[in-house]
Each structure stands twice: as structure tokens, then as C-alpha cells.
Amino acid sequence: MTPPQRQRRDAVPEPPTPQAGEDKPGNPERMYVVAGPDGERAELDLVTLIVARATDPPPSASPEQAALLRLCAAPLSVAELSAYLHLPFSAMGVLLTELLTAELVQARAPIVRKARSDRSLLEAVMNGLQRL
Amino acid sequence: MDFNGSDTIPGPRTEDQLPHTAQAAAKIVIVGGFGVGKTTMVGSVSEITPLTTEETMTQAGIGVDDNFGSASKTATTVAMDFGRISITDQLVLYLFGTPGQQRFWFLWNGLFEGALGAVVLVDTRRLEVSFDVMGRLEERGVPFVVAINSFPDAPRYDLEELRTALDLTPDIPIIECDARRRASSRDVLMTLMRFLHSLAMTGSLT
Ligand SMILES: Nc1nc2c(ncn2[C@@H]2O[C@H](COP(=O)(O)OP(=O)(O)O)[C@@H](O)[C@H]2O)c(=O)[nH]1
Numbered sequence: 001m002t003p004p005q006r007q008r009r010d011a012v013p014e015p016p017t018p019q020a021g022e023d024k025p026g027n028p029e030r031m032y033v034v035a036g037p038d039g040e041r042a043e044l045d046l047v048t049l050i051v052a053r054a055t056d057p058p059p060s061a062s063p064e065q066a067a068l069l070r071l072c073a074a075p076l077s078v079a080e081l082s083a084y085l086h087l088p089f090s091a092m093g094v095l096l097t098e099l100l101t102a103e104l105v106q107a108r109a110p111i112v113r114k115a116r117s118d119r120s121l122l123e124a125v126m127n128g129l130q131r132l
Numbered sequence: 133m134d135f136n137g138s139d140t141i142p143g144p145r146t147e148d149q150l151p152h153t154a155q156a157a158a159k160i161v162i163v164g165g166f167g168v169g170k171t172t173m174v175g176s177v178s179e180i181t182p183l184t185t186e187e188t189m190t191q192a193g194i195g196v197d198d199n200f201g202s203a204s205k206t207a208t209t210v211a212m213d214f215g216r217i218s219i220t221d222q223l224v225l226y227l228f229g230t231p232g233q234q235r236f237w238f239l240w241n242g243l244f245e246g247a248l249g250a251v252v253l254v255d256t257r258r259l260e261v262s263f264d265v266m267g268r269l270e271e272r273g274v275p276f277v278v279a280i281n282s283f284p285d286a287p288r289y290d291l292e293e294l295r296t297a298l299d300l301t302p303d304i305p306i307i308e309c310d311a312r313r314r315a316s317s318r319d320v321l322m323t324l325m326r327f328l329h330s331l332a333m334t335g336s337l338t
């Protein structure tokens with residue numbers, strides 16, 4: 001029996017944008033959060049780590065904010081926060097921007113793929129996997 | 133979700149909490165068609181019980197059953213399972229099991245752009261389901277390896293025959309696995325990391 005045949009594709013400079021009406025997702029915009037005291041913006045990633053700066057939420061915190069602050073007493077990724085809070089990823093941006101602006105949480109930027117990959121990082125991951 | 137009873141929102145178990153020293157996290161995506169074993173693979177290597185993040189996607193009701201012929205909008209909830217592996221006290225690795233349809237990929241910022249790399253999980257009973265996924269990864273320059281998840285009633289092909297059928301360049305690793313087994317899933321991840329390492333050595337990572 002012969003398997004079906006695929007044809008390789010070439011890298012394209014810009015990822016193709018989805019066709020309107022057909023493939024267009026409801027919320028394709030990039031999500032940004034204020035990540036520093038100087039108002040600098042950073043992209044919110046699924047694996048940005050969030051840590052509460054204080055153990056107890058202030059009385060002014062909304063129930064949603066308080067719930068999030070309690071969850072990230074220890075570092076927790078945005079994906080995990082979304083899962084535990086049963087909130088879609090897109091809702092995390094708003095919530096976290098408020099908390100970052102109020103300096104109630106700290107965000108630790110993710111490691112993302114770069115043009116030239118960091119070999120020591122890859123070696124660390126391999127060592128970690130070996131212990132699994 | 134009712135946040136007024138927010139004291140009761142269950143978070144990670146104490147033993148599942150990351151240490152305060154955790155500085156940064158990286159991610160890997162496991163991508164493939166429905167039922168190919170993505171959630172199984174995530175679960176077999178994860179140190180936590182896999183969690184789910186959801187996103188809602190609205191799309192025009194084209195091709196959707198519509199008895200009245202009016203333009204309708206449908207909201208689709210897309211779920212993505214993920215797991216976690218602590219690499220060191222400072223570094224954490226997350227694994228995301230992602231549906232193969234590209235229109236879902238936009239829902240999560242930088243899911244593929246930021247990932248270290250991808251595992252394309254393939255079921256030889258439905259080989260062609262993975263074709264589009266591989267094409268999209270190639271177009272976007274996301275490095276990937278191919279893992280053949282072995283189901284008992286699946287046709288068995290020689291790996292080189294599969295390489296030809298999948299039109300993979302000789303450098304792209306292709307391996308068989310059993311997603312239910314931790315050691316086997318770990319080997320798949322190791323294969324991806326070795327591949328990324330070799331790309332870093334030759335500097336050919338785009
Ligand atoms: N025989 C066999 N069954 C598997 C394997 N991996 C997954 N399955 C089964 O296939 C079904 C679908 O797996 P799942 O992980 O939910 O697929 P997903 O839709 O890609 O997340 C489940 O019933 C699994 O138990 C495998 O390696 N071998």
C-alpha cells in the first residue's frame with residue numbers, strides 16, 4: 001500500500017492573513033499588557049509567568065482580581081491562570097493590565113524562539129528531559 | 133464563573149506550585165488532527181494534570197447549517213490542553229496540544245511564533261490530515277519533527293517511505309512513538325530538542 005503524497009512548501013516572508021468571512025477569527029489582534037513602571041508594552045504570552053507582589057489582595061481589588069492574586073502567590077503562567085479562572089485567554093489581557101499597572105503583580109517574560117537559538121538553553125532543556 | 137465565591141476557586145495543589153525562583157518559561161506545541169493523541173502525549177510527560185485554556189472564536193456562518201438563509205454568526209469554543217515540565221528551579225517548559233486547523237492558531241498570541249519548536253503528531257490512518265499543518269509550519273519557519281503515533285489498526289509504513297510521502301527534507305527527524313508512554317513521549321521531545329540544537333549549531337534557524 002502506498003501512502004498519500006504531500007508537497008513541501010517554502011517559507012513565506014509574512015504569514016498569510018485569513019480570508020475575510022471564512023477563516024477570520026473573532027479576535028486576531030495582538031494582546032499587549034503594560035509590563036513596566038515606565039509604561040512599556042509587552043506582548044502577553046501564554047507562558048508569561050505572573051507572580052503576586054503581596055500575599056493579600058488589597059480591599060480595593062475586584063473579586064476577579066482577588067481570585068487571580070491568590071492564584072499567583074507562587075509564579076503561574078497566563079495559560080494556567082486562564083485555566084483555573086475559567087477565563088478565555090483574551091480576557092487575561094485586560095485583567096493583567098489592571099494588575100500590572102497597579103503594581104500588584106509582576107510579569108516574567110517568556111523565552112521565545114530566536115533567529116539564533118540559545119544552545120545552552122536547549123542543553124538545559126535536554127538535561128531536564130533526561131531526568132523525567 | 134462566579135468570582136464572589138472566589139475563595140473557593142481551586143488553584144494548583146501545593147505540590148504543583150512553581151518555586152519563586154522560576155524566572156522564565158518556554159513552550160513547545162504538539163499539533164495534529166483530532167484524536168491523534170495530543171492530549172495523551174501532553175498528559176504522559178506533564179508533571180501536572182493537564183489543564184485546558186479556552187478561547188471563543190466568532191465566525192460568519194458560512195457553510196454552517198442555516199434553515200433561514202440569513203447571515204448568521206457562530207461562536208466556536210476552541211480548547212487547548214497543556215502540561216508543564218520543570219526543567220530547573222529557574223526554567224519551566226510548557227507543552228500545548230493544539231488543533232491542526234490554522235484558523236485556531238490566531239487565538240493565542242505567539243503560540244507558534246514564540247514556540248521553541250513543534251511536534252507534528254501523525255496517525256497513519258489519516259496521513260493527509262497532517263499535510264496542511266506541516267505546510268503551515270514550513271511557511272512560518274517553525275522548526276518541527278514528525279512523530280508517528282502507533283495505533284494498532286493503523287497501516288504500517290517504512291519510515292523512509294513516510295519521509296518521501298510527507299516530502300520531508302532529510303534533516304527533519306521522523307520517529308515512531310506511543311503517546312501513552314512517558315518514556316516514548318519524552319524521546320519525541322528529546323528528538324525535537326536535539327534537532328533544534330543541530331539547527332542552532334549550523335545557524336540555519338530562520
Ligand atoms: N493505541 C494507542 N492509542 C492511543 C495512543 N495515543 C492516544 N491514544 C488513544 O486515542 C484517543 C485519542 O487521544 P487524544 O489524546 O484524546 O487525542 P487528541 O484529540 O489529539 O488530543 C484516546 O482514546 C487515547 O487513549 C497511542 O499511542 N496508541
Ligand SMILES: [Mg+2]
Pocket residue numbers: 170171172213229
Ligand atoms: Mg485533545
